[in-house]
Amino acid sequence: MGDFFSNLSLGFGVALTLQNLGLAFLGCLVGTLIGVLPGVGPIATIAMLLPITFGLDPTGALIMLAGIYYGAQYGGSTTAILVNIPGEATSVVTALDGHQMARQGRAGVALGIAAIGSFFAGTVATLVIAALGTPLTKLALIFGPTEYFSLMVMGLVFAVVLARGSILKAIAMILVGVLLSTVGTDLETGEERMTFGLPFLADGIDFAVLAMGIFGIAEIMRNLDHTETRDVVRQAIGRLLPNRDDFRQSYKPVLRGTLIGATLGILPGNGAVLGPFAAYTLEKKLAKDPSRFGRGAIEGVAGPESANNAGAQTSFIPLLTLGIPPNAVMALMVGAMTIHGIIPGPQVMTKNPTLFWGMIASMWVGNLMLLIINLPLVGMWVRLLKVPYRLLFPAILMFCCIGIYSINSLPTDVMFIGFFGLVGYMLIKFGFEPAPMLLGFVLGRLMEENLRRALIISRGSLETFIERPVSAGLLAVAVILLVIALLPSIRKGRDEVFTE
Amino acid sequence: MSTLHEGPRPAEPGGPVRAPQNVAGGLVLVALAALALWLTRDLDQGTLNAMGPAMLPRWLAIAVGLSGLALLAFAFIKHGEALERWNLRGPVFVIGGILAFALTIRPFAMGGFTTPGLGMLFAGPLAIIIGGYATPEARLRDLVILSLSLTPFCMVLFGDLLNLPIPVFPQALTGLFPPDWSQKGVLRATAAILVVAAVIVFLATRRWRRGPIDVADHSGRI
Numbered sequence: 001m002g003d004f005f006s007n008l009s010l011g012f013g014v015a016l017t018l019q020n021l022g023l024a025f026l027g028c029l030v031g032t033l034i035g036v037l038p039g040v041g042p043i044a045t046i047a048m049l050l051p052i053t054f055g056l057d058p059t060g061a062l063i064m065l066a067g068i069y070y071g072a073q074y075g076g077s078t079t080a081i082l083v084n085i086p087g088e089a090t091s092v093v094t095a096l097d098g099h100q101m102a103r104q105g106r107a108g109v110a111l112g113i114a115a116i117g118s119f120f121a122g123t124v125a126t127l128v129i130a131a132l133g134t135p136l137t138k139l140a141l142i143f144g145p146t147e148y149f150s151l152m153v154m155g156l157v158f159a160v161v162l163a164r165g166s167i168l169k170a171i172a173m174i175l176v177g178v179l180l181s182t183v184g185t186d187l188e189t190g191e192e193r194m195t196f197g198l199p200f201l202a203d204g205i206d207f208a209v210l211a212m213g214i215f216g217i218a219e220i221m222r223n224l225d226h227t228e229t230r231d232v233v234r235q236a237i238g239r240l241l242p243n244r245d246d247f248r249q250s251y252k253p254v255l256r257g258t259l260i261g262a263t264l265g266i267l268p269g270n271g272a273v274l275g276p277f278a279a280y281t282l283e284k285k286l287a288k289d290p291s292r293f294g295r296g297a298i299e300g301v302a303g304p305e306s307a308n309n310a311g312a313q314t315s316f317i318p319l320l321t322l323g324i325p326p327n328a329v330m331a332l333m334v335g336a337m338t339i340h341g342i343i344p345g346p347q348v349m350t351k352n353p354t355l356f357w358g359m360i361a362s363m364w365v366g367n368l369m370l371l372i373i374n375l376p377l378v379g380m381w382v383r384l385l386k387v388p389y390r391l392l393f394p395a396i397l398m399f400c401c402i403g404i405y406s407i408n409s410l411p412t413d414v415m416f417i418g419f420f421g422l423v424g425y426m427l428i429k430f431g432f433e434p435a436p437m438l439l440g441f442v443l444g445r446l447m448e449e450n451l452r453r454a455l456i457i458s459r460g461s462l463e464t465f466i467e468r469p470v471s472a473g474l475l476a477v478a479v480i481l482l483v484i485a486l487l488p489s490i491r492k493g494r495d496e497v498f499t500e
Numbered sequence: 501m502s503t504l505h506e507g508p509r510p511a512e513p514g515g516p517v518r519a520p521q522n523v524a525g526g527l528v529l530v531a532l533a534a535l536a537l538w539l540t541r542d543l544d545q546g547t548l549n550a551m552g553p554a555m556l557p558r559w560l561a562i563a564v565g566l567s568g569l570a571l572l573a574f575a576f577i578k579h580g581e582a583l584e585r586w587n588l589r590g591p592v593f594v595i596g597g598i599l600a601f602a603l604t605i606r607p608f609a610m611g612g613f614t615t616p617g618l619g620m621l622f623a624g625p626l627a628i629i630i631g632g633y634a635t636p637e638a639r640l641r642d643l644v645i646l647s648l649s650l651t652p653f654c655m656v657l658f659g660d661l662l663n664l665p666i667p668v669f670p671q672a673l674t675g676l677f678p679p680d681w682s683q684k685g686v687l688r689a690t691a692a693i694l695v696v697a698a699v700i701v702f703l704a705t706r707r708w709r710r711g712p713i714d715v716a717d718h719s720g721r722i
Contacts (some may be wrong), residue, residue, distance in 0.1 A: 052662055168574070172529055172567035179536060179560040186553035193553050194539040216592060224590035224634050391642060394632040395650055397594065401601040401627050402620065402654055405663045414602035418595040423589060429584055430525035452551050460549030 001320060007357050008130050015365050020063050023056065024362050027064035028369045031071020032078070033494050034399075037086040037392055039223045042072035042182030043438075044216035046332045047208045048399050051406035059355045060339035063362040065336050068367045069329060069343060072310050073116065078306060078381050081110045088305040090308045097293060097300030110240040110301050111378055113250050116242070117302045118309035121258040125313035128262050129320070129360050131499030136321035140346040141323070145453035146464050150471040150478075152443045152450070155268030157478040159439045161485040162274050170436045173427075177440020180205060182448065202414045204268060207335055209404060209413050210441060211328055213420025214427075214434045216400045220393050221425040237382065240375050242298070250302035253283050261307030265314030268326045272311030273435075276304035313363055317345055320356065328435065328488045331442040338410065519580025529568025533669035536561035540662045597631025599633050606667045619667040620659070621690060624651040641705050652691035659687050 014020060030052075034045040048246070049068050053061035080091040082097035101110040143151070156174050163170035180213065183194045184204025195201040216257050242250070260282065261275035282292045283303040293300050316333075318326045323345025325331040337344050342352065349356045374381075404413050458464035468474045517523055546552025568582055574580075602608070604626060607617040625647035632643040659668040668687050677686050 040506060051658070051664055054664065055662060117629060168567060169525065172564060172571065173526075175560055175564045175567065176529070177531065178563060179532075179557060182557040182560065188551070189544075189553050191543060191553045193557055194536060195541070217598070220634075221590045221594055224594075225584075225587050281557055388637075390632070390635045390639075391646055392636045393634070394597070394628040394643060394646060397597055397631040397651060398601070398624050398627045398647075398654070401598060401605075402624070402658060402666065405601075405605055406658065406666050409606075409665055411602040411605055411608050414605070417596035418602075421598075422591055422595060426528070429521075429586065430528060430582060431521045432525060448556050451556070455548050455551065460547060462548065 002166060003134065004131060004283055007134075007166040007353075008361065010353065011130075011357030011359075011361030011400045012193075013127070014354050015063065015361035020060060020358070021365065023060050023064040024067045024366050025369050025373070027067020028071040028074075028255060028366055029373060030238060030402060031068035031073075031376075032075040032370070032381070033071075033384075035072030035075025035383055036078050036081050036397060037075075038083060038385070038389065039219050039393075039394060040072075041076060041213050041219075042069055043328050043332065043398075044219065044400070045072035045075075046329060047212040047216065048403040050208060050336060051403055053336065054339065054406075058337075058342055058352075059358050060358050061336060062333070062355065063366075065333060066359060066363055067366045067369070069333075070309070070312065070363075070370055071257065073309065074115070074370050075381075076310070076379070077114050078111060078374070079385065082107060082382060083300070083385050090273055090276050090311075093280045093304040094301060096280070097295070097297050099296065100251040100296035104296050105238050106296065108240040108378070108389075109242050109246055109298070111237075112240040112375060113242050113246060113302050114305040114372055117250070117257065117306040119367050119371045120254055120491055121261060121308075121310035122313055123364060124258050125262050125310045126364040126367075127267070127362060129317055129363070131265070132317060133306030133321060133356070133360070137349050140322045143470070144468075145450040145457065146468050146471045147474065148322075148324075149447060149450040149454055150465055150474040151268060151322070152447050152480040154481075155318075155324065155326065156436075156443060157481050158267055159436045161481050163304065163433050163436050165431060166432060167485060169432050170292060173432050173437040174436070177437035178212070178444040178447065180437075181441045181444025187449065188452065195212065201409060204445075205416075205441075206408065206413060207331055207442065208407055209416045210420050211332060211438060212404055213417040214250065214424035214438060215328070216396070217417050217421025218424025218428060218434070220396060220439040221421060222428055223230040223389065227296055237378055240378065242484075246298055250298050252301035253279070253299040253307045255264065257303035257306030257308075257312045259265060261310030262314045266317050268318050268322075268324055270310075272315045272327065275307035275311035279303035279307035280316060309367070309496065316360075316363075320348060320359075321375070322348060325442050328438045328442065331438070334442075382441075515551060516576055518578060519575040520583045521581045522575035524579040524583055526568045526570075526575060527574035529571065530565050533561045533565030536564070589636065593634035595638050597627040597629075597634075600630050617667055617670060619669040620652065620655055621669040621673070621694075624654060641701070645698055645702050648694050648701060652694040652698075655687055655691045655694075660684060 015024070030049060031045060034040055034048060035042060046065065046068055050065075053064050055350070056064065062471060076091040077094050077098070079085055080095035081102050084099040098110045098114070116349070141302075150236065160167060160174060163173075183201060185192055185195075185202050193352050238369065241458060257275075257279040260279050261272070264275045264278065265272040273314045280293075280300060280303060283297075283299045284290050287293065287297070315326050319322045319330045319333060323343070325334050325344075334344050342348060342355065400417060401414050404417050405411070407413065427434050427437070454464060464471075465475060509516060540554045540557045540561070543554035543557075544552035545554045549692045601623045603615045604618040605623040628647040628650065629640075629643045632638050632646070639704065655668050658664045658666055669690055673690065674681075674683070674686055677689060681689070
């Protein structure tokens with residue numbers, strides 16, 4: 001316990017310096033600014049803004065990036081409430097009741113409770129990370145390559161189970177993602193694989209390029225297809241602070257949402273995505289009058305928004321302690337860390353304690369900033385949302401080009417976001433979900449490395465994965481999950497959760 | 501792209517195919533698997549004890565191919581979604597804008613031909629204007645004003661404030677300014693000129709707005 005407080009105070013010592021406070025503020029502000037734009041989710045936002053952190057010291061850069069992440073997340077909720085266009089999967093649920101509240105002239109209250117719920121969830125999640133950081137890091141140190149491989153398999157199975165739509169398609173996407181990650185020079189033998197002899201493919205496909213293509217450019221193409229009217233709330237925003245009644249109705253959903261979100265967020269394989277859905281379903285089940293949901297129930301905003309933010313934050317845990325990015329956003333964080341010479345994993349905490357705890361403390365600071373800067377700025381976001389898409393998307397396009405060019409100074413990277421944009425657009429048209437593919441790509445290289453090592457240690461025997469107890473346990477969980485997901489009755493329930 | 505389908509399709513698929521979207525998806529997966537197998541044909545697979553470079557890609561490709569086949573098979577058994585209509589305008593112009601940016605941002609050699617490196621000053625507006633035509637609602641005036649105001653903003657932000665190594669303007673441009681001006685000075689002056697140009701275009705073409713075609717569409721279609 002003493003450790004817990006001394007670590008946190010070390011962290012706050014770092015996070016509360018004037019420079020880092022400024023960076024957290026700037027990150028939150030810019031993140032929200034870009035995240036508010038319809039059709040731009042956190043992944044595209046971070047990929048776009050990655051270069052602006054290059055000139056900073058590692059701690060400052062990560063603090064700013066974390067700020068950008070929360071800002072983008074919160075910006076997405078703002079768009080969901082005000083325009084009914086969820087920027088990404090996790091704010092889909094917020095749009096259901098949030099937008100209805102906005103239409104009833106209670107947009108302010110919806111935004112307010114979203115911000116307050118998020119802040120509370122963020123505070124709890126920060127404490128959870130601080131508490132779990134040390135024990136999980138110790139656990140990670142006893143993990144060998146065999147266990148790492150099995151853990152990642154389990155993560156990918158999670159991603160399959162959590163993906164929307166057909167399970168077969170999700171599996172195919174994961175496999176394609178892992179396959180894409182094998183493009184480039186083989187680390188062990190130095191032979192080039194599937195590079196078409198092109199020199200810029202020798203290092204493999206850059207993750208930021210793939211992510212920006214699939215989530216930035218493809219999204220633009222998809223939005224251009226759908227000529228749906230953007231229905232920006234015309235009613236007054238109303239007061240921002242929820243009143244006593246609102247608080248009474250929403251404090252329990254906030255607590256439950258935080259608990260659900262924080263727990264699911266820790267799971268490898270993008271568990272955070274499930275948080276808002278689970279929280280919404282739970283609130284609806286617990287409500288005395290479920291028919292209110294979908295018509296502007298404040299619980300339908302408070303629960304999922306808290307779950308969303310708690311999950312967004314606890315998803316840092318697998319990255320910081322095990323070095324395994326659980327989702328695409330965290331994979332971008334890996335990219336950012338590597339640029340600054342930090343290899344994510346259990347050793348970060350021991351080698352770089354100021355960075356580790358400073359970042360954790362800055363998460364809380366970032367959440368506080370969001371609460372402070374967003375509520376007064378709502379008017380500005382509304383105005384931004386009224387800019388027609390025909391003017392927004394060329395601007396987004398140019399920012400994408402400049403952002404991706406600045407990372408490696410390679411014109412081929414810019415061309416590749418166009419190529420992957422087209423690929424992503426085709427995937428959407430064929431009913432494939434791109435998120436599992438990105439996760440497969442993220443974990444692919446780590447998996448191959450660990451698989452090789454594990455097999456060398458076991459002298460080529462695949463049985464090692466079921467002989468070692470921890471690994472066997474992880475694989476068993478994966479198999480059970482997959483079987484459960486394939487059971488017809490569960491599948492129906494799963495479809496219901498996602499269509500709500 | 502043999503699977504591109506343009507134009508309207510019958511709503512209810514006739515014939516043995518019950519899920520056209522899955523047929524297309526399955527074919528793409530099988531084609532991808534075949535491509536990967538072909539590309540790794542010369543690589544050594546190794547043994548489990550000492551995996552070669554082709555081990556993982558090859559087995560993954562086989563697995564991708566099998567999922568593709570399964571998807572194809574199910575398409576004849578289970579009803580599924582129809583293929584959506586493809587709109588080529590969006591992708592063509594968006595990719596056109598991206599390519600224009602990539603080719604002009606700095607000298608790029610293609611075969612025997614090298615494109616001139618024009619920097620952000622030209623690459624940015626090109627991306628905005630070409631990309632902007634991806635929607636049928638595009639209006640040249642708005643796109644010109646947008647590019648004249650966003651480009652200087654990005655030039656100052658990325659080139660001046662953040663010092664990123666991104667080419668901002670062609671070298672020839674420095675010749676137009678007094679020789680004792682620094683790069684930053686030229687950058688700021690150029691940015692200022694662009695902003696002034698944006699204001700001039702905005703004011704000079706204001707009347708266009710009153711034209712019958714140009715009813716400002718603030719319903720914000722997306």
